[in-house]
Every structure is written in C-alpha cells, then in structure tokens.
Amino acid sequence: MPIVFLILALFTVVMAIGTVTARNLFHAALFLIGAFFGVATIYVLLEAEFLAVSQIIIYIGAIATLIVFAIMLSRSMMGREAGGYNRFWLAAAVGAAALWSLLAWVLTTVSFPVVNQPVPADAIFQIGTGLVGPYVIPFEVASILLVVALIGAVMIARERHRQR
Amino acid sequence: MDWSQIDLRMVGALWNQAWQNAGITPPLLTVINWVVAAVVLLLVGLNMVIGLIWLERKIAARIQDRLGPNRVGPFGLLQTVADALKLLTKEDITPTEADRITYNLAPALAVFHVLMTLAVIPFADGVIGADLNVGVLYIVAFGSMGSMAALMAGWASNNKYALVGGFRVVAQLLSYEIPLVFAMMIPVLVAGTMRMNGLAQAQGQFGGLGWYVWVMPCAFFIFLAATLAEGERAPFDLLEAESEIVAGFNIEYSGMKFAWFFLAFFLNSWVLSAIGTTLFLGGWQGPFVDRIPALGVVYFFAKTMVMFWVLAWIRATFPRLRIDQMMDFCWKFLVPLALVLLVGTAILLKLGLPSPFDGLALLVWNLVLLIGGFWLLGKAQHRAVYASKRAFTPQLPRL
Numbered sequence: 001m002p003i004v005f006l007i008l009a010l011f012t013v014v015m016a017i018g019t020v021t022a023r024n025l026f027h028a029a030l031f032l033i034g035a036f037f038g039v040a041t042i043y044v045l046l047e048a049e050f051l052a053v054s055q056i057i058i059y060i061g062a063i064a065t066l067i068v069f070a071i072m073l074s075r076s077m078m079g080r081e082a083g084g085y086n087r088f089w090l091a092a093a094v095g096a097a098a099l100w101s102l103l104a105w106v107l108t109t110v111s112f113p114v115v116n117q118p119v120p121a122d123a124i125f126q127i128g129t130g131l132v133g134p135y136v137i138p139f140e141v142a143s144i145l146l147v148v149a150l151i152g153a154v155m156i157a158r159e160r161h162r163q164r
Numbered sequence: 165m166d167w168s169q170i171d172l173r174m175v176g177a178l179w180n181q182a183w184q185n186a187g188i189t190p191p192l193l194t195v196i197n198w199v200v201a202a203v204v205l206l207l208v209g210l211n212m213v214i215g216l217i218w219l220e221r222k223i224a225a226r227i228q229d230r231l232g233p234n235r236v237g238p239f240g241l242l243q244t245v246a247d248a249l250k251l252l253t254k255e256d257i258t259p260t261e262a263d264r265i266t267y268n269l270a271p272a273l274a275v276f277h278v279l280m281t282l283a284v285i286p287f288a289d290g291v292i293g294a295d296l297n298v299g300v301l302y303i304v305a306f307g308s309m310g311s312m313a314a315l316m317a318g319w320a321s322n323n324k325y326a327l328v329g330g331f332r333v334v335a336q337l338l339s340y341e342i343p344l345v346f347a348m349m350i351p352v353l354v355a356g357t358m359r360m361n362g363l364a365q366a367q368g369q370f371g372g373l374g375w376y377v378w379v380m381p382c383a384f385f386i387f388l389a390a391t392l393a394e395g396e397r398a399p400f401d402l403l404e405a406e407s408e409i410v411a412g413f414n415i416e417y418s419g420m421k422f423a424w425f426f427l428a429f430f431l432n433s434w435v436l437s438a439i440g441t442t443l444f445l446g447g448w449q450g451p452f453v454d455r456i457p458a459l460g461v462v463y464f465f466a467k468t469m470v471m472f473w474v475l476a477w478i479r480a481t482f483p484r485l486r487i488d489q490m491m492d493f494c495w496k497f498l499v500p501l502a503l504v505l506l507v508g509t510a511i512l513l514k515l516g517l518p519s520p521f522d523g524l525a526l527l528v529w530n531l532v533l534l535i536g537g538f539w540l541l542g543k544a545q546h547r548a549v550y551a552s553k554r555a556f557t558p559q560l561p562r563l
Contacts, residue, residue, distance in 0.1 A: 026319060030266065033312065053301040061308025061341075068315055069334055072327070124297050124358060 005045055012038030025071050033064045047119045050127060205282045205293055209431055214244045216430045216472070223473060224480035254419035259322055262416065266320035271417065271424035274313035278431045280306045285438045286361040288448045288460030299360040300348055303439055304341070307394065310432065311337035317425070318413035329412030332402050332487065336393055339494045340400070344390035346502035350383040350509050351376045351443045354526070364447030372453050375446035379523045380509075382530035382537075384444045386502050388474075391440060393494070395433045397475060399482040400490055437471035438464075445471065501537045505530070 015038055018031035036059040043052035120126065131139050183193050218233065218241060225232025233240030258267060283293035284302050296302050311333050318330020352358055354376065355366035367375050377384045393400035414425045441447055445467045448460030485493070508529050517525055554560045 024263075026263070026266070030269075030316070049296055049298045050301070053298045053305045056305035057301065057308055060312065061305065062338075065308075065311060065315065065334060065338065068312075068319075069331075072315075072319055072330065121297070125356075 005042070008038055008041045008045065012042065026068070029064065029068050029071055032067070033060055036060050036064060050124050201293055202283075206279060209279055209282050210427070212434065213427050213430045214248065216434055217244045217247075217426075219472070220430070220433075220476045220479075223476040227477065227480040248423065251423040252420055256419045256421065257416075259416050261322040263320040263322070266316050267416075268421070270313050270317035270320060271421045271428075273316065274310065274428040275424050275431070277306045277309040277313065278428050278435055281435050281439075284360045285435070286364050286442060286447055287464050289365070289453070289457055290361065291461070292361050295359055295361045298358055300352055300358045300363075300443075303360075304345055304348070307344075308337075308341060310394075310428075313428075314413045317417070321413070321416035323416050325410045326413050326415045329415070333413060335487070335491065336396075336400065336402055339491060340390045340393035340498075343386050343494065343498035343502045344394055346499075346506050347383045347387035347390060348439075348443060349506060350380055353506075353509055353513060354380075360442050360447075364442050364449055367446040367449050368454070372446065372449040372451050375444065375449065377444040379526045380444070380530050381527075382501070382505055382534040383509075384440075385534060386498055386505070387440055387444065389493075389498060391436045392475065392478060393490070395436050395475065396429060397433065398479045399485045401479075401484060402487055402490055433475055434468065434472055437475060438468045440471050441467045497537065497541055501533060505533050508533070 012035055015031050015034035019028050019035055022028040022031055036055060040052045040055040040060075043049075043055060180193065180197075183196065188196065221243070222232045222240070233243035236242040236246045258264065281303055284296055284299040286292040286295070314333040314337075315330045318326045318328075318333065321327075351363055355363050357363060357366070392398075414422060417425060441464065446463075447467075448464040450459060450463035453459045453463060509526065512522065512525050512529060515525075516522075550560075554562075
C-alpha cells in the first residue's frame, strides 16, 4: 500500500509542479487535470469512493472543462507561450509559502478526531440521508448560492445582448 | 449435464482454488485477479468493436435499402478487419503547427474513458469488474472525461474546423449530461442503490421481468435521447457534422489515431446501451435466470444488442438537427421534463404506497409527463413552423 501511495503522490506532485511551471497555458490546464485525477486516486486509497468520484465529476468534468474553454476563447489559438513569471512572482511565492506553513502547522498540531473503525459499507447511503436529513439547511443554502450564480451568469450574458 | 449447477461464481471459486493449490496466496492472488479481469474486459471491449462496426454498417445499409459490406469474407464479416489493417498501415500525419503532446494524448484519452466504464457493467449476477457502491456516479464521472478528449483533439490540431468541433463538444456533451444524469437518478431512487449489480438485482420481480422500463417509460425516453447526444450519434452528431465543419474535432487525425476515435465512438455506443440495459431493461434479469445463472450473460448481451440496434436504427433514419434546435431540445424540453419527473418520483416514493399501487402510480406519472411533454413540444413546433411560414407570406392570419 505505501508503494501505491508513493506512486500516486509522486504523480500528483509532478502534475502540480507542471501546472505552475508550464509555459503554455493550455498545458498548465492539462497538468491541473492530471493533478485533480491524482488527488481522486488518493481518495480511492482512503476508501472514500464517493469523494473520489465527485472530485472527477466536479473538478475534471466541470471546472477543468470551464478553464480550458476560457483559455480557448480568450487566447490566440496556439504558439503564444506566456512566461511563467510576471512582476507578482515574489508576492505569489510569499503567499504560497505562508499558506504552506499555515497548513503544515495546522496539520501537525491539531489532533483530528479519528474513529479507529473500518469505513461503513453503506457510507453513500449515510451521506444521502445526511444531506436531506440533519444537514438539509446547509445543503439548500449551497444550492441557493448556485442558483444565484446561475441567474447572475444568465443576466450578464443578457445585458450584453440588449446593448447591441 | 445439470444446467442448474452451473454458477458463474463457481468458476471464480475454482479459479482461486487452482491458484492457491499452486502456492499463490491472497495478496498476490488479488493482484493477479484484478489484472486478469482488466485484461479480459479490455480485450472483450476492443475486439467487440470490430463486430459492432460491421453490425452497424449492415443495419444502416438494410434500413436504407442497400447491401452494405459484402465483399470481404462471408457476409462481408471481415470488412472491418481489412479496414483496421488499412488504417494501421496508413501514414501517420501530424500537422506541423499542432501541439504534439496534446495531439497524441487525445485519442488515448478518448478510448481510456470508455474502457474505464466497462469496469462497473454487470454482465451477469456477480460477474462485474468492480461492484462499486458509487457505480452510477462512476459512469457519469468517466463519461464527463469524454468531452475533455474531444476538446483536447480539437484544440491541439490547430485547425479552425477542429476548434469549432471542440466548442460544439462542450456545448453538446455538457448540456446533455444533465438530463442523462437525471434520468439515471430515477432508477437509483426507486432501487435505493447506486451499485450497478444492485440495480439489476432490484428488477427481478415477476420472474425476472420486473424491468424499470415498464413503470418509467418517460425516464427511459429521456435516457435514450440523452444517450444519442452523449454517444455523438445522429440526430445529434453535430460534433462531426460533415456538411458544416468537415469532420469536427478529429479532422486532422489520420491512420491509427483516427481509428482510436472511431473505436471510442462505437465502444461508447455499446457501453451506453449496456448502461441503459442495466438501468432500465433489467440487465441480466430474465425468465429462469434465478435457476440457471449462466443465462444472465445471454440475456444481458441480447438486450444490449437490441438497444444498440435501436441506436443504429435511429442513426440510419433521422436527419441531423441544427445546433440551436439541439440546444433548445435539451434545455427547454429534456431538462424541465427530467426535473419534474425526478421531483414527482421522489414524492411518490415518499408516499410509500402499497406494493402494486406504487408501480402503477409511477407508470401513470411517467405517462402523463411523456404525453403532456410531447403535446407541448408538438404545439411549440407547430407555432414555430407557422411563424417561419408567416415570415414569407405575411397575408397569413396570426395564430
């Protein structure tokens, strides 16, 4: 098991580094998809199938497609290689280092409540009943947020149409 | 020979016993089993395509009053083999300005996402690559990767037709994924499980004939329509509309790389038929399957082939839609219909009617939506046709 984890973790890290260092924006997006996929495989190792599958649906199926689509629409078709660095590189590096040290500090000091039991067989059933049972209000609030975003996107698209 | 004694799981037990006798114990044996299962699925999937292409060409030819392939081998059976050999020996052309890595990765990804889906398809009771408890979601997840492959191919070819094909991929596949998922959720709601084998098991009433298609024809219709779009088939084959964008996202591909897209297309159609069979047509369920489990494989393949035949039938007879008509059909018809159906089904299940009435109520609700939906669609279509007629002859009265 540690060997499998090491291979998958290495894959994810290489993909993540590729995302940051790729000079071509489209390649960076593809590396990002690889990193998302690597994270999904690590979820599978943790026996969190639902999380893994959701990761693929949401991040690869929706968000990555959106990113790629945005790149395809906004950039010239190909050949133009953007540099990986601009004048904010120092600020970005400091921010990333600060976030990393914060996460490292949190993960090493906080003791997470871990139940030393195998994953229940009907975990997905429990997630489902939880979402429409005790956690129905947060679930609905999240869906209202998404509807607001959806209507906002439609309105922005409409506004431009009327001006023409 | 006593046929009732043949259990497919018994073969697995014998197999495991044989390995253990040879001194190979569980950790290694599990790895061997997974590898063998994966290789078998891969080979079955890839080799079946040769037959499927021949079958679809023959069906289309018969429907259109032609003969179809009939020169190579008996009934033209070896035509696809000859075609595959031809494609293998063709020159592999990469456009100079293409993005090489992405260009080469796209055909592999296109086949990969379809092959991954084969893992959760139950060919018979318990004969399944991996009976995940998130089986249906798994299918959706890998289905959504298909649009990524076409998008990569369209972008990396550095060709404007390919790029337009890529844009159409996003528009079509992402839009039709929504009604597809809603339609797949309805059997899941009724069965109360997302395991593919569990879904097939749940349809075993009435001696193996309690298929969900009898009680939810509307959900099956939505699934079928969305399947046609997800499988990039006519009337929704806008991504490769020859008359509009030459060949769409795979225009620059030649030789074996084109063959990979072709393979992914046919295998995807078959896999979608298999998913439809499992969700709505009872999967491996059928008469006497509880006594002779080996019959399950026969039933499964027979039903999947019937569904594949229906897809080929539709492809051979329907003309291609315009892109705006296709989007309208999805967002203004299928999505609202699927949403209303899903909410209504959830309420019906919450009512908890006694046994024969819950199925009947579901059937009535489905029929009401199906007939009502088509009535509204017909009315809207009539109005649109009349409006376009009136634009040319203004003396016609207002509707």
